[in-house]
Amino acid sequence: MTRRRLAVAVLTSALALSACGANDKPQTTADTAATRGGTLRILSDGQTVNFDPAKSSNLAITSLALVHRRLTAWHNKPGEQAKVVPDLADTGKTSDGGKTWTFTLQEGLKFSDGTPITSADVKWGIQRSFAPAFSGGLGYHKQLIEGGDTYRGPFEGAELKGIETPDERTIKFTLVRPYGDWPWVASTPAFAPVPKGKGAEADYAEHPVASGPYQLAEYQKGVKVRLTRNPNWDQVKDQVRAALPDEVVWQLGQDASVISQRLVADAGDDKTAFGSSFVSAAQLAQLANNASAKERVVTSKSGALAYLALNTEKAPLNNPKVREAFQYAVDKAAFQIASAGTPALAGDVATTLITEGIAGREKFDLYPAQPSGDPEKAKKLLAEAGFPGGLSGLDFVVSKSNNGAEKAQAIQAGLARAGIQTTIRTLDGDAYTEETSGSATAAFDLTLASWQPDFPSANANIQPLFQSTEIGGGGYNLSRYRNAEVDRLIGEAQATVDPAEAGKKWAALDRKILQDSPVVPLIYTRNSFLRGSKVANLFIADFPAYPNYLQVGLSK
Known part of the structure; x- marks a missing residue:
């Protein structure tokens, strides 16, 4: 496929549930009733809106x-x-x-x-x-x-x-x-x-001709974007957009910590605003003693799959038995802590490739173990593969962004218990992308990544990460996994028109790929967003892990 990625980005951060205890349930929606009218404000740390x-x-x-x-x-x-x-x-x-x-x-x-x-x-x-x-x-x-x-x-x-x-x-x-x-x-x-x-x-992008409920009235890069109503949009002909606010205004170039502080304070116009970026775990922890702000945190039930990719082209990781050992060696509980402080903040332990909210998803676990792993089982598998003394010198490359080094250290410590020794190498964004997905060959052994599909189909879970055509050239097959049978089955599933039948084929592919262990699923990351007290109907569905902007309004 031609290279593509979300404006919402390749999701590499494991984000939060709420600033509450581990047994709390996610608040996935703001229950306040929304009314028509007013100005909805969106606080963004970006410089533009495309x-x-x-x-x-x-x-x-x-x-x-x-x-x-x-x-x-x-x-x-x-x-x-x-x-x-x-x-x-x-x-x-x-x-x-x-x-x-x-x-x-x-x-x-x-x-x-x-x-x-x-x-x-x-x-x-x-x-x-x-x-x-x-x-x-x-x-x-x-x-x-x-x-x-x-x-x-x-x-x-x-x-x-x-x-x-x-x-x-x-x-x-x-x-x-x-x-x-x-x-x-x-x-x-x-x-x-x-x-x-x-x-x-x-x-x-700065003066598009609109077909939706709003038209672009003002655009100042790094400062402001203002949308007003499109007089030629017809609500009767649009079943997915509520178009409740009279205006939608982005305030651009805001520091993420300042956005959080403003929304916590909930004063003036900020009562009618929400943040477009995830609330970080550190910011959520600061809300622990603020009952008003905690009630205004809206969190996804699940989210992007965070995973450890194993370079299947390199020895000894070209040995399926060795890769299977990683399924037991990894300490997913430690990864949760490194990602967001608590398992509840980080997201549930992952055992499948297809994420929640996607039709056809089946829940299974081919490698049952405690969240902290089973290092003895991993050692046994390595011995069976011909490595009774474990593995050493593995190159573990991660991005510097999104707490990458800390998360890698959690994985590194878990692997060490099973006799797998790694050296962490952190890279800036462009260098990381080039090394992991830019070239036809790759020197690294392990890397951390995260993925949320671009549309709600298991096709978008599986094909970009595991079809052999996605190796190098900007593709996202970071494990460099090649399996002709999997390629054939991906094509077969993509050609299936009936969604129920296609769902069964994608679920079977989920199992088949994991049997080869090109990646270790870690967690389904949770995303949290903070809103002002007058923002209403801000909800996050089972998929994707983002608010539905099209339904948001304001309360009286």
């Missing part, structure tokens, strides 16, 4: 979706598995087992400037994402649409062969192979409409 759909990796429930609709959308609520639902169009139909997909747009849709939204505008927006000048967004579609492997965008008059628009409301995609998750792919940012002929300028 409203260019071609360049965006934004989830379908966060900031971009306030301004841009897509062909399809997500329905997600706590306690429910996410499902694909109509947005601009229906959820798509296929008559040939998933190789061609046809979507029909609703009647009467308009852009913020009052012009009709047509299938040609959707096609233009997708084509625009292929232009080299507008790279950087999610790219699942780029190698799937027929002709996409060589297409360079529409600005020189070329059209993408695999997209047809026989009339103003119909758009048909011809893919290079059957792909059952195409309705999910149609919810990614590139499937937002851009008026045909527009968007050639590099700063389109």
Whole structure:
């Protein structure tokens, strides 16, 4: 696949449940009733908010979706598995087992400037994402649409062969192979409409033509973004956006600790604000004696999979028995403590690759042990593999960000109990990325990583991390795992249109891959967010581990 990543980033931090005790349950929603009107404020430590759909990796429930609709959308609520639902169009139909997909747009849709939204505008927006000048967004579609492997965008008059628009409301995609998750792919940012002929300028993100309930009224990099209502948006034609506030305002460039302090103080306009970044474990610990602030922490039930990747191309880690020993040697409880202070703050111990809230997920544990591990079992497995004296000199590379060194030290200590000796090497972000995923070969033995899917399908859990095509070149197969049978089964599961049948195939792949032990699942990280006292209906569903911006409002 073309390289892609969330604007919400590769999730490498294990974040918090609440500032309460280990037995407390996550508060996944703010129960206050939301009303229409007012100004919702979002406090951000970022310098920009990207409203260019071609360049965006934004989830379908966060900031971009306030301004841009897509062909399809997500329905997600706590306690429910996410499902694909109509947005601009229906959820798509296929008559040939998933190789061609046809979507029909609703009647009467308009852009913020009052012009009709047509299938040609959707096609233009997708084509625009292929232009080299507008790279950087999610790219699942780029190698799937027929002709996409060589297409360079529409600005020189070329059209993408695999997209047809026989009339103003119909758009048909011809893919290079059957792909059952195409309705999910149609919810990614590139499937937002851009008026045909527009968007050639590099700063389109600062003055986009809106199809969602809000339009961009003010943009000051590093300072402020202000959205106002789109007068041509029709609530009747949009089932996923409540559009409760009259305005949405981002305050940019705020220090993360200052954001936390402001929201804890809950004064003035900050009562109507929430933080777009995770509340850190250290910040949550400071809330332990503040009952008001604790009540305003909203936390995911689960989240991204944190895992230890083993470089399967290097001896002795090319030996499956050696890799199996790591499943027992790792101290997941110590990793929880290093990540967030307590197991409850960090997230539950992980035993599967597919995360919670994803259809088809099966809960199992192929390597049962206490959370602290079973070093004696690990030693036995190493002896059976021909290493009775253990292993030494393993290169353990981690990123300096997100408490990486401390988490690596927790893993290192657990491995040492089983006779596995490692040397930790910390790298800055770009150097870490280049070493772990940039090149065709890699010198490291072990690394820590984390992953949350880009859309609610087990496909997005499994394929990016374990298909052999994702090794190097910016791919996320950090364990450099190659298994021809797994590759074949991934293709088979991707080609399955029926979600229930596909779910069974992905669950079987989850087990099959873990039998090879290319990674050790560690925890399902929890994310916490802090809100002001007048922010209402801020909830985090079972997937993803982020608030649904589209439903947030204010209380009276």
